[in-house]
Amino acid sequence: MAALPSHELAGLLASEIRLLPAGHRVPxxxxxxxxxxxxxxTVRAAMKELQEQYLVRRVRGAGTFVNRRIDYVISRDRRTTMQETAAATGARVRTVMIGSEEQPAPDDISELLDLHAGSSLHRITRLGYVDDAVVSWAEEWVPQDISPIGSSDQLGVGLRAIDSLDQLLRGLGHDPVRSWCRIGLETAPEPIRDRLELDGPGQAWLVTSLSRDRNSRRPLTCGSTWSRPDMIRMVLELED
Structure with missing residues (x-):
């Protein structure tokens, strides 16, 4: 009997894996x-093929697990955050604050927010987790007068309680909508690559966006989010 080729083994395993819940350990x-x-x-070649199809993911020091990608839809008026999108699928979602501080804005951030170069802003950095797997690293910039909460430390405390910057802003009387967005598959800088536990070339989705108040059109926030492509699938909706 001829040995089973790796692509046929991958097909057999894939048909079984699709019936298993996300996070189930692969034999x-x-x-x-x-x-x-x-x-x-042959097994390693088959598992590599399954990993390239995003059906499984390897966790350093833990093993290989069934993977399910989450569709994150981006459009001008869609308010759902990535955390809310993941939670709607039944996944366990949480964010971890890495930093919350006041910093002079880089020139490109100042321009996006219609501020003078070097204006002092709240800078928030966070990690996002889905089912205990790290999926995203986010950096967000907020003008100081947008939030009456006070210092960046206090803003960070508010985000720990609410978990969504858009929700926090809506609670403060703003109505944030996405005004500008750019999406690309890029090679993440080494510190972010390590945070996201990316293997190989270290490519990840990079989403850079600007939010404005729906009524006043004033810029509210801008930021960048790096997301693992094996966990998140970006879907862009264009409307008239």
Missing amino acids: SEHTIMERFAVSRS
């Missing part, structure tokens, strides 16, 4: 070798 290489009477190299 070990040794278990798959014994079950299908194949070599370790």
Whole structure:
């Protein structure tokens, strides 16, 4: 009997994996070798193919798990955040504050927010998790007079409680809508690559966006979010 090719093994495993819940541990290489009477190299080639199809994900030091990508729809008027989108699928969602501080704005950020160069802003950096897997790193800039909460530390406390900057702004009387957005698949800088536990070339979705108040049209926030492509699929909606 001829040995099973890796692409056929990948197909057999894929049909089973699609029936399993996200986060389910995939059997070990040794278990798959014994079950299908194949070599370790064949198993590794099949698992690599499944990983490239985003059906499984490897977690450093933990093993290989069933993966499900979440569709994150971006449009001008859609208010749903990535965290809310993931939660709607039944996933466990949380964010972890990395930093909350006041900093002079870089020139490009000042221009987007219609501020003088070097204006002092709140800078918020956070990690996003879905089912305990890190999926995103976000940097957000907020003009100081947008938030009456006070210092960046106090703004950070508010975000820890509410978890969504848009929700926090709506609670403060603003009506944020996305005014400008740019999306690309880019190679993440090494510190972000390490935070997101990216392997290989370290590519991730980079979404840079600006939000304005729907009524006054004043810029409210701008920021950049790096997201793992094996966990998040970006969907862009264009409307008349």
